[in-house]
Amino acid sequence: MIESTDINVEYCEEERLTCVLVLDTFNIYINEIVSHISLPLCLWPINGRPLLDYTIHTLIQSNIQEIILLATSYSNEICSYIMNSQWLRTYSKFIKLIPYEEARSLGDCLRNLEKENIINHNFLLLYGNGTLLTSEKLNTLFSVHNENIRQDRNCIMTLVYRQLNSNHFEHPSYTDDQHVFVLRDNNTHRVYVYSNEYLDKYQISLDLFKQPNITMEILYCPLDCRLAICSPDVLHLFQDNFDFLTINEFVQGVLFEAKITGHTIYSHLYETGYFLSVHNLRLYMKGTFDILRRWSYPLVPEIISSMDKQLFSIVTTLVSSQIKLNDSDVSFYNISYPIIYDKHNIYKQGDIKLDRLSNIEQDVFIGHNSQILSGVYLRRSCIGQNCIIGKNTQIINSILWNHVQIGENCIIKNSIICNNVLIRNNVQIDKECMLCENVIIGTNVHLNQRMIIIASNFITSTGIIDEIEIIKNDDISISSENVKCSNSKQRSNSTSSSEKFINSSNEEIIVSNSDLVGIDGFGKELIFNSVHDGQAENFEDTDNDEDDDSDDDDKNQLNAFDAWGYRIERRENRGSSVISDDDFQEEVIRTLKRAYKKNLKPNNIIDELNILKPTYNVSPTEFEQSIIRAIFLLPLENQIANPEQLNYWNTLKLTMDKISQTILKNYMKITNEQAQMLLLNEIDLICLEYIQLIGVYIANILMYLYDNDVIDEQWILKWYENKQEKIKNNQLIIKLEEEIYYDKLKQFVEWLQNAESDV
Template sequence: MSSKVVKKGGKKWNPEDVIQAVVIADSFNFRFLPLTTEKPRALLPLVNRPLIDYTVEFLAVSGIEEVFIYCCAHADAIKKHFNQSRWSKQSSPIKLHIIMSENCPSVGDALRDIDSQACIKSDFVLVSGDLVSNMELQEVIKKHKKLRETDKMTVMTNVYKKAAPGHRTRSKEDDILIATSSSSGRLLFCEKPIGKKKISVPTDIFEENEEIDIHYDVLDCHISVCSPNVPQLFSDNFDYQTRYHFIRGIIVNEEVLGNYIYAHFISDQYAARVSNLQTYEAVSKDVMYRWVYPLVPDNSILEPYSYGRHNLYLSSGISLAFDCVLEEDVVLGPDTTVGASTVISHSSIGQRCNIGKGVTISGCYIWDDVTIGDSCKLSNSIIASNVEFKDGVIVEPGCIISFNVVVGQDFRVVSGTRLTTSKNSLSFDTDDWGDETDRDAEQALPITMPECVDSDVGCGGKGFKWDPPQPDSDDESGRFIHEKWHPHITSGNISQESSSDSNGTRSPSPLPLTTELDDAEDSFYAETLDCVRSGVTDSVKPENTILMINASKHAYNIPIQEVPLNVMKALLEGPSESTEGKKPVLIEYIIKSLRYHKTLLLHYVKGNDLQASVLNLVTSSAMKEYAIRPIFAKIVLELYNLDVLDESTILSWHSQFKGTRASKEQQEILKSVAPVIEWLENAEEESEEEN
């Protein structure tokens, strides 16, 4: 049937020219439980704004005119949210449709349902409802249309962002390896390496293409520009349960069906999914650091914030005690009260929160109507709406406190705890529309929730500890149910460093300390340690060692300022065999290694800042490792003799270090290094006299 063409404003207008988008608002896993038993992931607040609002705003800014929101779990809540939003008004730049389904178990079924309703009239954009992006979408749409003009069998163009393994917005379950044609950009191979030690790429790909590019340094943004026949292709093949199934099926059956998928790469634009707790934290920080501009708090139409130095976002109606401290990277929602002597840093706090006196909050994401009593200490956790903390509560890193929980006075919530009041243990937070491992998530067995007990929430508390359900031994979804969150722990005592993004830009983020090293950092250090040790034992030339470390740095996307710290840490670790109880052996090895790797150290340790960082690392090692403490002075003196550390750096460090409250370990270090400091000071005085 031909499309109906009408005149509009004197010009011919074709319904097929309307740019449409489909947003999958549901998820298909348990990664945000127990939060998503009461609220869908799409409505969870990200820096005081529902997550799906970022997605719709991105589509509206990109010129999308008609959007279909497909939702299943908590569909009524999502519909109510949009009915009350500015998108439902006549002045809205987009036409919004809510499609509700009670029995949709996968993305494939959602698109089959959309196909049955004949909603799609033209090329459309397929995205997830947890997407945050500011990329130029029109560029991809134009590219897809141009590809279709030259090749009618083009069915999809996917967006991939350059992001090395270990990148903060790249989650392990979304790791992907793809191969594309160097000349055309056509997708030739796609596979997820999760649970695999190696991946085999078919040889015919190399035989049939003159040049190909293999990428493991990309993040699948889950942004796809699709041809109108994509829903029909899902309807024709019920094996397509996920977007990943579809991509794999098209590539494998390309010779039979003749359909093609293309890749579009971005590097200096932002696009990331909030697919788990790790990426929730990462994207929240990126919003506060303004990487997603214009999608920042002070640019919000509904609830604008004032923006100040050090990334402070303050809304209207807030009340701040005269001596409270907002350090940096802080968002305060409307009508929130902060008490005297309270310190807040690297945190987002919602509206109508009441924070008492002497409270310390660092790295937390606190939602609406939360009450925090006096002298509480909260660190690197998610606190849902209507939570109450009595006086003196301590929340350790990695906790999730779900809705309406009350924690009793002076109670300590240990790291990694999840507390809830909901008896609905398994609501279908149905998301990750790309992982076949999540398909059977709804089959997990329900569990009996206990009554509130003091041992979980303290005396007078309300709620209980939530433990993930135990799936069958052969249920692959268990890998995600037991997923641990290791937040980046921020500290006011840590010096501020710039971290590098995947595209080489510098982020004004605080230097993170992690409870567990990222895989990329872990692998880089392991290779650095091997280079340092083999350099001494196998007499490898320092220039070759530098080349190997540089190659690892680029492979794992390690910031340059982290390299000398890893090198120094490796030098202090000692030989591969144990030196416990063998002080002379350890001293001999470290001094020999420092002298052998003088060229290596001088190559990386340049400038006073890096010198200070290296000396602080040696100090930290001596504080933690008893074996290093007695030889601390010898190491410092050797680094001075090798010209790695300047006299001024050592004396400045000593002046600051002795001015802190001295612990037993500090006293031992100061005593050990005293002769070196005295010698340096005397040498400095003699030099001044000579001058």
């Protein structure tokens, strides 16, 4: 039963327990994903409810008497959620929504809040998306902060952490963007040194250890709850210091000026209890599965649903006629279905159709009006409302939103599938992929890990997608035929180009990459507009304004982590960069880029490459491998940075005609068997690594190299025979997604053999 809390009682201002939620991660990569979903991260669904619901329920149970929501972008959607979920109607004096659409950092939000002049007492601050999943009551933190102030009147903030019981790098709740080093007094818990930099060594002044009655302890990578108890002075300091953009900068600034201003900061470490701040995609998925496994009890689906029944009446009309909701989001806001909790942590919401031959293993949520056909295997996954899962499909550690349709014999692992997505038959989606709204994945497509697929460059209206393809969910029978859909008119008339261009009524051009999503698919990979150091660069020269250097530094500091929470500087083969992090490889890349841009003569480039070899002390084989990978991967990087320009093969051909074939001829002598085999093996590895992007062009690549005397037919045939021998002896197993590559390779070799016999 829900505890009765009289939170509408008038309180004295100094007694009011206030919590401020900053509903934005201020991560450009997450916000760019959000722009293709039109739903901010704080409203993403977790087991049938918006993420923010869980945080507000926790605050209610913690007897918090005032919640202030600071909304930046998508404030209309957040306002719609609040009003239509009946929070404001039930607690009219409980929640305040303050939009700050111009805010670009946490510091901007708190400076604007200071101008409102509505807080003159201690308050909880939830930052980093403003969504915290916890099993603990948070009102006790006010007592902790008050005790710190009683001992030290200069205390203005208490940071909250959770102790990790295992190695932090291996702990599933830890992501790179939570790295923090804290040196504090073991007795009073006052913080003396604070750093969020990822360093092997931290320098600590010996003067700290000379202070009397102080025993220092180190908190290395505790779980950052993105939670702090603040005094009103915190807002004043943000107002006076415009350099403070983040909490990290604020804490470091206060500690640096401690001797001058006298302000101090303390910390509080929870030894037990469940805490998870959801501010990136990995933590969003972990929070979903933790709730399914009931680690966050009492924050579990059936209890949240029962609370709704006690707190609210079910609403079927909008509170405000000026606020319109997307059909796929209505269930988040104002429709509550009963949830049945079954053994093995199986949750069934409302009416579902479950085939008796399906296998629902454990930790699974199935939303209202969803259909699970025969042979389906589900484990640790969340299925939204009005979804159809085709026969013999496996879904593991994945989240499906509403109105998702998946064909037969598909495999989906560790991925997020948003509203109104169609996945056709025999599709495989690897871990940490995300399909945004209205994407269609074609038959027999294999998506490699950590790919984000969008339906257009802009937020796409329902009408445009309806024109392309739409499957009505009204009166759906359990027959699998409903999963199979005919191609749209646009597809049937498509050309052989790898990209489809579709004009909408408002003259917006939508681009689809058929190399990636299939000829019967619709979508393309999301390439972030904001490029961080280490990510792909365009071949074209750009004019850099030196006056913007400081702004760029601030952006890089705010966005040093990608949407999954990985540190960008040490990513390997992720996102838009496809080039190795090896120093020599990078130097070869830079040399070739400069050659392409400035139209340098091939002989000059060869001389430069030869000079690099002794400088980096690489072996001859490593030297040649780096050159081959640079030549064949650079066009792919250019295509990723400019997806609306030429496809990979056309880009590669341009670079080959210009410089690359001369470089290959110099190092891969056509009479040298070892060099020729190395060239073929490296091309083979690259094609298998990027089958959909490069591997499908293997016939074009070999034909070009053969026609231009870069490689001889005898080496191609010998290399191919060796591969076939390995396949025959089961030394080489062809995967399902590799069949298209080997088919095209076989076609080229058969043509080559026939051409040789004709001669």
